[in-house]
Amino acid sequence: MKETNCVYPENLSIALLHYPVLNKRGDIVSSALTNLDLHDIARTARTYGVNCFYVVIPIREQKVLAEKIIEHWTSGYGGTYNESRREAIKLIRIEETIEDVLAHIHRTRGCYPKTVVTTARTEKGKIGYDKFQRLLQDGSSWVLLFGTGWGLSREFIDSADYRLEPIIGNDDYNHLSVRCASAIILDRVLSKQR
Template structure:
């Protein structure tokens, strides 16, 4: 069985005008994706932001649930937060994962609400996870998604999550839960 990691990318991403920006770290994204990550056996969940003020905010949130009153009040949340890591860049994440998995190949799978020429099905990535010892990092973009140059660096791009109708703009935490279930759910 392959190893699975998740990274939530806050920069560089697009805003609704397709301009390159950095989004803010949100408390709900940290909490909800951490809980989904532990539920689906993710080795580590990286929150990626280049800004020190945003990283400091994330550290305060994480500290409350790891060391503060929150750790005592809600041990389940403490357990989920044990897998959360901070990084400044996607490259920093990949380096850390390679260091944790010496000798293994690390593949990245980007997510987006748009289709790309090298889009693959969830069943294909799930099969790779189940039938190899490789390491896979699922990259989630905030805002209106990772910029095209970052998408093109990915080894794979997962197909968009489609619902019932035409609307296709899920919160990243909802998309993460759906995608993790498709990759590791029973």
């Protein structure tokens, strides 16, 4: 992954984690890559001016696949076929672990970021969207973390600096896709249109 694939105008990055996440039975697993996660979340990230979209994939074959997809849409045929897609996809940076994400932000921005996890579950000590907007003004670097599969592991959620309030619809049904949940959250936090 070329260093130039990331731009650094803002202090908020996002990361999509394929580990440590839960499967349907509640076991901690490494989930499989979903092509449209890369496309959709990159397009949302580009729309709202997010600094960098990290994709955390520990499994080597899956990492190679993700890099192929990115290459196709940036320097390959896809990049000339669809320029707006290229502009979004080039925000993606693949890392093997969350520690690699934090180290990359430290290296490029001079400080470790504060971590905020998103989850569909109601969490103790969660912060609301208004609070998160205010926190983003503090001059720190921030990384907002999204899980794939059946969500981030309990231990991972507890280890983050903050837990963001879940999206609540019109009853207790909360099974949004990670693509849609991340779009709604970035709109709530970053949109100037409201």
